[in-house]
Amino acid sequence: MTAEIFRIGFLPLVDAALPILAHELGFAEREGIRVELVRDMTWATVRDRLLYGHTDAAHMIAPLAIATTLGRDRPPVPLGVPFVLGLNGNAVTFSSALAAEVGLSDGLGDPADTGAALRAVAGARKAAGKPLRFGVVHRYSSHNYMLRYWLAGVGIRPDEDVEIVVTSPPFAADALAAGEVDGICVGEPWNSIAVDRGVGHIALATAQIWRRGVEKVLAMRETILDERREAVEAFVRALHAAAAHFVEPGSAEASADILARPEYLDAPRDAVLRAITDRIRVAPGGTPLHYPDFMFQYREAANFPWRSQAAWLYSQMVRWDYMAFDAAQAAAAGHVFRPDVYRRALAGSTAPLPGASSKLEGGLDEPIGAGSTQGRLTLGSDRFFDGRAFDPDDIEAYLAESP
Structure with missing residues (x-):
């Protein structure tokens, strides 16, 4: 069987880890996917390569996938996000x-x-x-x-x-x-x-600022999602396996060795290793301190594309582009995140699958059990620093109460 080729654009950041490790450690190959990684230096270039077909998918900042779909700063091109590559970091x-x-x-x-x-x-x-x-x-x-x-x-x-x-x-x-x-x-x-x-x-x-805030995603053109659905789902499975490996005890040293290489981050190995192990050197010459879940790649369905997270990003786009709320645009923004593809890809696996596609963001102080259609799911604290919560079904009221 001929392997499906996925060309993936990325920036040299620690949270590009999952597609890199899926390639380097054979998780993609086991799913019949051959990954080709394309390193860039700006998000604009990552986006443009994706839009013009130079890549099939991209490690991308989540709001850029939404902005591209909605036509901010350029003609709109619908993108889909079937997998979240990490929270915070x-x-x-x-x-x-x-x-x-x-x-x-x-x-x-x-x-x-x-x-x-x-x-x-x-x-x-x-x-x-x-x-x-x-x-x-x-x-x-x-x-x-x-x-x-x-x-x-x-x-x-x-x-x-x-x-x-x-x-x-x-x-x-x-x-x-x-x-x-x-x-x-x-x-x-x-x-x-x-x-x-x-x-x-x-x-x-x-x-x-926002515990469990959505960060990088796997983004691709909607046409790729539709035309190569089986290959996309196989790649989602490969990324999920890479995420599980990434958080395994004892894997950090080897992961840092790979990520620090010139073709990937081209960065000091120690700095990469500190990020992976949630250790932060705050001041020059200081001893690294441990901040739990500084980066969050796997537990609590971290890779699930919650549409409520996309909705929060849209609310901030409205707020900081100083524009009016638009219900149709809000719906389009939410549709960029594709929990349906994620669920289909991981059905029958050991991955917990949330029963809902959206939730109240910022409403949890303590871990709580959540409804799932597969496996047991616990969600941890996701508080905003100011104690506010975001209801994706009432974005206008949220914006009206924003300082």
């Missing part, structure tokens, strides 16, 4: 100078306390005509939305009190070092590289 890193002004310590900051200190600095800088500037990886990225959500929640108005610009992940530490930005919100290992270079200080993990 990003951080907000300040320049050394800003960290000193805010008074960061050797541990992660508290979102409210750090936000209050930052608000004072931002006000003074704005009054002096030199507003703080933060770098995010793309306008339509979870990094942008998580940063804005936190800033607004502590009384800092994005685009008014501070500036937010785009910087590619591999160049984020360089932007800090050059003084082009005062802070970055980026994925690993680039926060850790900024710290190890002595130019940055990690203020917060994005998991402190």
Whole structure:
């Protein structure tokens, strides 16, 4: 039998792990899939390769899949997301100078306390005509939305009190070092590289802003989903197997060896290993601290494409593009996430399959059993730092109550 070829675009980030490991460790081959990995340096290039057929699927920031489908910044092309590659795994890193002004310590900051200190600095800088500037990886990225959500929640108005610009992940530490930005919100290992270079200080993990926040996804054109359905489902199974392996005790060292290689992340192995094992070196020269579930790749149906997560991302798009809510657009945004494909691919396996496709986001303080059509499913805390919850069936009310 001839193997199905999947060309996958990716950026050099730790959360590109699952397609890389599916290829390197033979999980894809066992499903009859031959993976060809295409490394890029910007999300715009990853998206364009996908749209013009240079790749079949992509490791992609979740909001970009929605923005592409809705036609933000370019003609619309419907995309589908049958698999989530990971939750959280990003951080907000300040320049050394800003960290000193805010008074960061050797541990992660508290979102409210750090936000209050930052608000004072931002006000003074704005009054002096030199507003703080933060770098995010793309306008339509979870990094942008998580940063804005936190800033607004502590009384800092994005685009008014501070500036937010785009910087590619591999160049984020360089932007800090050059003084082009005062802070970055980026994925690993680039926060850790900024710290190890002595130019940055990690203020917060994005998991402190939204615990279990959706991050990277496997995205593909809807036409590929429809025309190559069996191959897509086989690849979903390969990714799920790679995810299970990724979190196995004793696998981290070998995974870090693979990911750090020049053709993948081309990054220091130790920085990659720290991210995989939930250890964060907050300040230059500091001892790495353990922050549980800094990255979240497998448990609690982490790979399931919840339509409520897509709906939250759409709510932030409405909010920060300063546009009106549109029910048809909200429905289209939710449809980008494809739990139906995920369920079909993993039916009959040991994977827990949620019975619902949407849920209240941010409503759990403690682990709780959830309904499933296959296997036993427990969902852990998914709180937002400000205690708000998001009902995907009432986006307009949520937006009306946003600060």
